[in-house]
Amino acid sequence: MSSIRPWRDIDRRKSRQIMVGKVPVGGDAPITVQTMTNTLTSDAKATIDQIRRCEEAGADIIRVSCPDTDSTAAFGEIVKAAEVPLVADIHFHYKRALEAADAGAACLRINPGNIGSSERVAEVVRAAKANGCAIRIGVNAGSLERDLLEKYGEPCPEALVESALDHIKLLQDHDFHEFKVAVKASDVFLAVAAYMGLAEAVDCPLHLGITEAGGLIGGTVKSSIGMGNLLWAGIGDTLRVSLSAEPEEEVRVGFEMLKALGLRTRGVRVVSCPSCARQGFDVIRTVMALEERLQHIKTPLSLSVLGCVVNGPGEARETDIGITGGGGGKHMVYLSGVTDHHVQSDDMLDHIVELVEAKAAEIESDMSDAGDSDGSDAGKAVEAAE
Known part of the structure; x- marks a missing residue:
């Protein structure tokens, strides 16, 4: 495409x-x-x-x-x-x-x-x-x-x-x-x-x-x-x-x-499904908790939270980090659009937060390196991204 x-x-x-x-x-x-x-x-x-x-x-x-x-x-x-x-x-x-x-x-x-x-x-x-x-x-x-x-x-x-x-x-x-x-x-x-x-x-x-x-x-x-x-x-x-x-x-x-509208990109953009009987975990409560716990992230990145494998894999491939619900409390984690590993329900919330924080730090580091190479700083790089 x-x-x-x-x-x-x-x-x-x-x-x-x-x-x-x-x-x-x-x-x-x-x-x-x-x-x-x-x-x-x-x-x-x-x-x-x-x-x-x-x-x-x-x-x-x-x-x-x-x-x-x-x-x-x-x-x-x-x-x-x-x-x-x-x-x-x-x-x-x-x-x-x-x-x-x-x-x-x-x-x-x-x-x-x-x-x-x-x-x-x-x-x-x-x-x-x-x-x-x-x-x-x-x-x-x-x-x-x-x-x-x-x-x-x-x-x-x-x-x-x-x-x-x-x-x-x-x-x-x-x-x-x-x-x-x-x-x-x-x-x-x-x-x-x-x-x-x-x-x-x-x-x-x-x-x-x-x-x-x-x-x-x-x-x-x-x-x-x-x-x-x-x-x-x-x-x-x-x-x-x-x-x-x-x-x-x-x-x-x-x-x-x-x-x-793609006019500013500050913070985490969450893509999530409305949930249904197919969901492998409580999507609504998970998204509510993630929105609360990720408010401190200013770096622009995307996160998909999908309850099942119907539309989940397609949506997860379009985001920086994604998770799709699976059976038996075992869910697939996507990193940069690629299937990477599984996580259990009990560990899922903390694990996603850790992944997002790590990805944000990685993006900020890349921006800082780019800024050093052209005489600008990380703050200017973030501003340019927005």
């Missing part, structure tokens, strides 16, 4: 690139995964602890709400502790934006039209420029401007796009161009249509999201349908999966979405 698979190609929209702290967004940079803390920002310790969990899950950028002076007072300490760039979430009060910028925010999430006069917008832009901040314009169907609702009668794609263009103009009038834009809605059809319209109208990076998507399962499905359509169409430079769940879960879902 040919290794060229044009039906897998995603032609990404050409956007200009901005920097959010040290992280490039747009252009040919990898699509970044974001989340948002839900602790009281004034409680710096709790917020830092949550940020650390999100970083371990792989978050590239994290948003932190700054609704009051207590929050912006704590924000500087939080910024110093964070290993990834932080976005200060600002609504209405422009002074919180000034304080957050001075405290080290890498990006300010604002709607320029909602913070008052042109002079206030100018003050925020001056603070952003002085501190090297980007700005994220956040348009939301639930908070559209009154004049647009009167003009269109209800939230619609045209209204969201017009709102975004109005906010963009306010920044461009002040010669500010380091911005990205989101046009979110909880309605999947509305959000997708708005993003598609905006993608044709501007060249700035787009931040994807289906807002207020719901709980872990429902919100994951809804977000995957909406953002999956956009990503498949090449639209989107950064994303947040908005779930009523812990923020680190948003990060994991975001990466799973990108992995499914």
Whole structure:
């Protein structure tokens, strides 16, 4: 079979690139995964602890709400502790934006039209420029401007796009161009249509999201349908999966979405069957345990967990490590697509974890050797792989 698979190609929209702290967004940079803390920002310790969990899950950028002076007072300490760039979430009060910028925010999430006069917008832009901040314009169907609702009668794609263009103009009038834009809605059809319209109208990076998507399962499905359509169409430079769940879960879902489309390859990609009466071991419990125990693996590799020999061998041959269920509690292990050895049920879980960890170490070593040979480092090699 040919290794060229044009039906897998995603032609990404050409956007200009901005920097959010040290992280490039747009252009040919990898699509970044974001989340948002839900602790009281004034409680710096709790917020830092949550940020650390999100970083371990792989978050590239994290948003932190700054609704009051207590929050912006704590924000500087939080910024110093964070290993990834932080976005200060600002609504209405422009002074919180000034304080957050001075405290080290890498990006300010604002709607320029909602913070008052042109002079206030100018003050925020001056603070952003002085501190090297980007700005994220956040348009939301639930908070559209009154004049647009009167003009269109209800939230619609045209209204969201017009709102975004109005906010963009306010920044461009002040010669500010380091911005990205989101046009979110909880309605999947509305959000997708708005993003598609905006993608044709501007060249700035787009931040994807289906807002207020719901709980872990429902919100994951809804977000995957909406953002999956956009990503498949090449639209989107950064994303947040908005779930009523812990923020680190948003990060994991975001990466799973990108992995499914071949846009990022961080961590273990699990191929597993839904199981049936033919299964030689408890596939469901095994996969649940493996997903939990392999969260620390950042190296991209694939693992197949198949309950029987019907489709198992074919799937296992396509992954780095695979296991297929057999009779009598004896199961076949595949390494690099080739049958290698058997393992008993009682030893299977620990054995798979050991194999994955060993394979990850091998891949990282190969990347490090390749990096040494061309003057780069392992970190750059992993980034290139993603």
